[in-house]
Amino acid sequence: MDTAERADAGTPAPKGPAGTPATTPRRRRPGRSQNASMADVARLAGVSSQTVSRVSNGYAGVTEETRRQVRAAMEQLGYRPNSAARALKSGEFRTIGVITFTLSTTGNVRTLEAIAQSAAQEGYAVTLLPVALPTQDEVRGAFSRLEELAVDAVIVIMEVHLLDAAVITLPPYVQVVVVDSDAGDHYTVVDTDQAGGTRAAVRHLLALGHETVWHLAGPEDSYAAQRRADAWRATLTEAGRTPPPPVRGDWSAESGYRAGLDLAGRDGCTAVFVANDQMALGLLRALHESGRRVPEDVSVIGFDDIPEAGAFLPPLTTVHQDFAEVGRLCVAAALRQMRQDAPERGTTLVPTRLVERASTAPPPGR
Amino acid sequence: MDTAERADAGTPAPKGPAGTPATTPRRRRPGRSQNASMADVARLAGVSSQTVSRVSNGYAGVTEETRRQVRAAMEQLGYRPNSAARALKSGEFRTIGVITFTLSTTGNVRTLEAIAQSAAQEGYAVTLLPVALPTQDEVRGAFSRLEELAVDAVIVIMEVHLLDAAVITLPPYVQVVVVDSDAGDHYTVVDTDQAGGTRAAVRHLLALGHETVWHLAGPEDSYAAQRRADAWRATLTEAGRTPPPPVRGDWSAESGYRAGLDLAGRDGCTAVFVANDQMALGLLRALHESGRRVPEDVSVIGFDDIPEAGAFLPPLTTVHQDFAEVGRLCVAAALRQMRQDAPERGTTLVPTRLVERASTAPPPGR
């Protein structure tokens, strides 16, 4: 490029910014971005920049010969299309924003990973919008940052009740997909089939002969936790059993441990459905320390099927979630909405699968 | 154009989109992005668009009165600066790209989260670049996608040996920071003090009276694993002990389990330093199943201090990594390099801390 430029400026100067004398050899700003522009390529290839554009975007209407020449010039100059200019012209950023409160739960991370993967396949980038605290203010802040962000659509991995006030401030042309929520009336929602997975777990325990099934639930403000608790209660009721009072944790192994100490003391607690695997881990430790054997004395089923679940003591029977599929569907929905430039409503549920390992057995004395 | 526009919208209706006559009121392309532009705000506020720009960027030289008026107009029109135009003009995207192979290790996720957090504080967005497979080709592909991406700097969370060929194709103005690598000669590297953490762990075990310390290492192609193994060996040698042959895992709990079955059979294995907590989890299960008690018969120390480590059976003594600090330093380094528009070299190590829980004790018979 340097040669071409300088030659251009030095010779009789047929075209281009001939005005620029020997000085200023096309100075770039300090934090400059691009190297060669279409104009540079065009000059080197001896064509117009529009032709370069056509080649760059693979349009027809360019001779093979010309195309070849342009390609060579691009190669030589190391030309890369400037995405900012492209976005400015087209109004599309080819980017999806993901808002999430925390990356400390397996589910969120797995989903995010799948979203990034799917998006990349579709030629979209993923921008991460972390929200420090799960407060309305923080969420609103994230959305407001998002507003001036280069994003075509947003996927929200978060409880909706934190959303209400925030979403309305989003520019109307940004499409939203929500995970882990019951906002199906207002947005496209993609979620694991919490109820189905729960039902499978509870029925499995009942089928083993347990009189009833206890529940170590997630935090009250979690929609997923709520759903699992509801389905647990409903399944027991349907089966004519009396649901014992649920115990609450906060998803952490530590809280599972505390709950386990509690449950270990309860008479007649022979089976526990735990709302996630991490809490199940803590529960297992508490039961062990309390001298209750798993699965001989107490059966335990988790939820999530984190990679470590098979290495628990004993290996944990749990409900497998297909996070990859959730991510894929999110991206698909986001792109669909973008293309039709209109929101959709409704909920898509991704089925779960019960993974039987070694933490369940018939109740003692049967 | 301005005249045409004004004529178009120039009906008696002076302001607001209230007018919208039968004619096309400023039609936007289908997938259109922006609502109001500076020009719109300027028109409404009765100033020039440059003044709007000044207000938007908080520059001085604008009367309080004018500023107020412009603000009001912005508010009314729901004006949001167009980041594409901004990027085109300034050459900065205010975005940092993060390339990572997998989000299945705690370390990567934690680091990513911290990066996102720090970046947000600095007003930068984070774009995620997933690499499907840890092959040179895949990495090169990711980088090549990155080239046309709107990114000012890149943070690579990955073993460098996968990088060599790829990085050279990056546009020269994009700054790179690397984690988990020994590429300090070529890039800015931020990493946990693997050696220091390992030394603390091994010394702790020796101080308890163990004759030597076995090592369950991570995969060979991992730089972190290599460093930990080297430091383990060096520390033992320094102390005049003979390092037993290391056992290899692949970071997964499952591989830790297999290694544990192996180690449980070894005579004289009373202490194991495991290269990460997940493998330690599997190891604990294997030892348990083999009838070796932890910590009475065998002491175990992990690495990472994942949130669940305290809920293991027994709670795991482990080396705590400050991922948040790593992330923060990455962002700081990236921004620093961007601002001075030049790469830096050198490695920054983030100290670790040994967290003592219940998986270590003096060797049996002492």
Next chain:
DNA sequence: CTGTGCGATGTTTACGTAAACATCGCGAGT
């Protein structure tokens, strides 16, 4: 032999922002 039509290519323009430069008006200094 001349027009018609179409494929290949060039030219103009707009996208929204912000730097650089231009202008305008008013108060201070002489």
Next chain:
DNA sequence: ACTCGCGATGTTTACGTAAACATCGCACAG
């Protein structure tokens, strides 16, 4: 009273791309 200077504001321009429109030349029909 008059200019100088400066603060407030306006005008021009460029960033890189791509749509829309313009042009050019050649093959083919009449």
